[in-house]
Amino acid sequence: MTGWRVGLDIGGTKIHGVLVGPDGGVRAEHRAATVVGPEGIVRGAVDAVLALRGEVPDDGAPGADRLDAVGIGVPGVVDPATGSVRYAMNLGLDAEPFALAEAVSARLDGVRVVLENDLNATAVGATVLLDGVGDDLAYLALGTGVAVGLVLDGHLRRGRFGLAGEVGHLPVDPEGLECPCGQRGCLELYASGSGLARQFPHTGPEPIAAVVFAAADAGDSLAVGVRDRLLDGVAEMTQILVLSLDVGSVVLGGGIARLGESLLAGVRSRLERREGSSEFLAASGLASRVRLAPTNVPVGAVGAALILEGGER
Amino acid sequence: MTGWRVGLDIGGTKIHGVLVGPDGGVRAEHRAATVVGPEGIVRGAVDAVLALRGEVPDDGAPGADRLDAVGIGVPGVVDPATGSVRYAMNLGLDAEPFALAEAVSARLDGVRVVLENDLNATAVGATVLLDGVGDDLAYLALGTGVAVGLVLDGHLRRGRFGLAGEVGHLPVDPEGLECPCGQRGCLELYASGSGLARQFPHTGPEPIAAVVFAAADAGDSLAVGVRDRLLDGVAEMTQILVLSLDVGSVVLGGGIARLGESLLAGVRSRLERREGSSEFLAASGLASRVRLAPTNVPVGAVGAALILEGGER
Numbered sequence: 251m252t253g254w255r256v257g258l259d260i261g262g263t264k265i266h267g268v269l270v271g272p273d274g275g276v277r278a279e280h281r282a283a284t285v286v287g288p289e290g291i292v293r294g295a296v297d298a299v300l301a302l303r304g305e306v307p308d309d310g311a312p313g314a315d316r317l318d319a320v321g322i323g324v325p326g327v328v329d330p331a332t333g334s335v336r337y338a339m340n341l342g343l344d345a346e347p348f349a350l351a352e353a354v355s356a357r358l359d360g361v362r363v364v365l366e367n368d369l370n371a372t373a374v375g376a377t378v379l380l381d382g383v384g385d386d387l388a389y390l391a392l393g394t395g396v397a398v399g400l401v402l403d404g405h406l407r408r409g410r411f412g413l414a415g416e417v418g419h420l421p422v423d424p425e426g427l428e429c430p431c432g433q434r435g436c437l438e439l440y441a442s443g444s445g446l447a448r449q450f451p452h453t454g455p456e457p458i459a460a461v462v463f464a465a466a467d468a469g470d471s472l473a474v475g476v477r478d479r480l481l482d483g484v485a486e487m488t489q490i491l492v493l494s495l496d497v498g499s500v501v502l503g504g505g506i507a508r509l510g511e512s513l514l515a516g517v518r519s520r521l522e523r524r525e526g527s528s529e530f531l532a533a534s535g536l537a538s539r540v541r542l543a544p545t546n547v548p549v550g551a552v553g554a555a556l557i558l559e560g561g562e563r
Numbered sequence: 564m565t566g567w568r569v570g571l572d573i574g575g576t577k578i579h580g581v582l583v584g585p586d587g588g589v590r591a592e593h594r595a596a597t598v599v600g601p602e603g604i605v606r607g608a609v610d611a612v613l614a615l616r617g618e619v620p621d622d623g624a625p626g627a628d629r630l631d632a633v634g635i636g637v638p639g640v641v642d643p644a645t646g647s648v649r650y651a652m653n654l655g656l657d658a659e660p661f662a663l664a665e666a667v668s669a670r671l672d673g674v675r676v677v678l679e680n681d682l683n684a685t686a687v688g689a690t691v692l693l694d695g696v697g698d699d700l701a702y703l704a705l706g707t708g709v710a711v712g713l714v715l716d717g718h719l720r721r722g723r724f725g726l727a728g729e730v731g732h733l734p735v736d737p738e739g740l741e742c743p744c745g746q747r748g749c750l751e752l753y754a755s756g757s758g759l760a761r762q763f764p765h766t767g768p769e770p771i772a773a774v775v776f777a778a779a780d781a782g783d784s785l786a787v788g789v790r791d792r793l794l795d796g797v798a799e800m801t802q803i804l805v806l807s808l809d810v811g812s813v814v815l816g817g818g819i820a821r822l823g824e825s826l827l828a829g830v831r832s833r834l835e836r837r838e839g840s841s842e843f844l845a846a847s848g849l850a851s852r853v854r855l856a857p858t859n860v861p862v863g864a865v866g867a868a869l870i871l872e873g874g875e876r
Contacts, residue, residue, distance in 0.1 A: 386723055398807075407715060409809020410699055413847055416806040432841030493729040494711075494807045496722020528745030534726055 253318025256302045257555025262340030267298040270555040278305035286342030292353045319362040321554035323371030333365040373399030375553025386498035388491045392506035396438040441483030449476045459506040485520035503543035566631025569615045570868025575653030580611040583868040591618035599655030605666045632675040634867035636684030646678040686712030688866025699811035701804045705819035709751040754796030762789045772819045798833035816856030
């Protein structure tokens with residue numbers, strides 16, 4: 251893939267687009283508000299592509315020919331083979347498969363459009379945007395829920411039934427909170443925004459993770475417990491990902507990762523404690539594999555621009 | 564890979580070899596006792612290859628040209644790129660890398676020899692020897708310890724540092740038994756032969772798993788607890804493998820899997836119970852993904868014959 255490409259990350263509130271040049275560098279960015287529903291999503295995607303295509307240097311070719319391909323990351327259940335998406339509730343797309351790639355391509359002179367789940371696209375983006383990570387990582391998205399995008403030996407791992415990376419529904423406490431999934435004590439209940447909100451009720455505009463960490467720093471004992479269970483849960487998921495998959499890196503992303511160094515330091519100190527009591531774990535280098543996702547970089551959009559069919563980069 | 568190949572599975576007590584024809588079928592088998600130490604291992608491998616090469620139909624070509632390649636599976640830490648192995652204690656090979664592939668090739672007119680970890684070879688073998696499994700599975704070897712071989716989307720997954728599949732060292736009980744690895748309550752303590760022996764001391768020649776299951780069937784309450792923790796542990800590892808990797812199948816192998824249907828039924832019933840309380844797990848089809856490894860088929864030797872460089876089949 252050596253031509254000019256556009257990558258789009260379409261979320262529930264905004265569309266983020268990048269123009270990637272033949273050298274792989276980001277040459278232009280575009281942001282717009284999302285308009286939900288099939289027509290709004292298609293129009294938003296097309297407008298973003300047109301705006302970014304206008305930034306391709308004019309080499310005399312007709313505008314439509316200047317762009318090699320478009321990659322789009324969307325939340326929901328994506329079938330990359332057909333370029334369709336289901337259950338993207340944030341985008342106003344329901345259980346019926348919607349052929350988004352085809353609809354966008356049809357309005358852009360038939361340019362090749364590839365569709366991928368947004369977290370998978372983000373995981374691919376992290377392989378190029380994080381120094382020293384290389385082509386092997388688990389992108390652990392700590393958002394409202396927990397989800398994981400996997401790039402193994404340079405290949406996107408979607409899993410046989412789209413369940414890869416559902417480590418949030420591994421139970422760690424049989425006496426724990428009831429999970430909407432039907433189990434008890436799932437990791438997601440402790441290491442997600444919804445889990446934090448459930449344990450530490452709070453009203454206000456601040457992100458719940460920041461509220462919990464600030465309260466814990468101020469000595470609130472409930473908050474200390476909630477924070478520690480979050481850090482333990484992330485440490486546990488890291489150990490699970492490393493000991494089942496041996497991923498080179500575990501990249502912490504999602505809203506909770508905006509905590510930044512206080513999250514990273516807390517998770518690492520727990521992993522170092524585990525390493526301190528186990529030569530086996532120490533040799534596995536658990537703590538050193540954890541990284542923070544880059545911020546203020548459109549990881550998902552860049553990843554979408556890099557994805558080819560079949561999930562290869 | 565369309566020519567005649569030999570696959571060898573070299574274990575601590577015996578060498579098992581197969582001759583695989585251009586159609587992928589097993590045309591001949593060979594068994595011999597292992598002689599430990601570098602010279603014994605090389606000689607045993609060479610003798611096995613020569614015996615099997617003699618079974619290739621004579622098409623007029625010199626004997627040395629009739630064989631396309633040799634694949635060898637050995638326990639220990641294997642570097643497939645250099646064809647060397649370390650820490651194969653069962654074979655009398657220590658921390659020093661031993662270039663086994665080169666040594667065998669040198670005595671066989673320079674035929675191509677590929678070396679792989681025996682469990683990885685076995686996982687590859689299971690993809691072709693188990694009906695309906697396809698090219699995506701976790702081979703869960705329940706032996707003296709616990710280990711997992713992974714074939715994902717047709718690619719062998721070795722992991723970044725050779726740790727892939729170390730799910731046996733995920734702790735499930737913070738108050739549990741001390742593990743030699745330094746942690747407490749690791750899954751391997753409950754779901755391995757060494758773990759069973761530790762919980763249910765017994766002298767005699769019968770395999771410990773068979774002893775425990777027979778005693779449990781006879782109503783021995785200690786044995787019932789040991790058996791149930793084994794079945795719970797295998798169910799837990801299955802859930803971890805499916806929810807982290809979404810492998811198409813989890814194949815139960817190793818000495819404990821010789822229990823056969825009583826193991827499979829026990830694990831499946833536990834997974835079905837989990838599915839009964841969770842729509843999410845029910846949709847994941849946990850129980851239906853578990854399979855028994857084939858018995859009386861040289862899975863490791865066949866897998867070794869199928870492995871090419873780079874871990875692809």
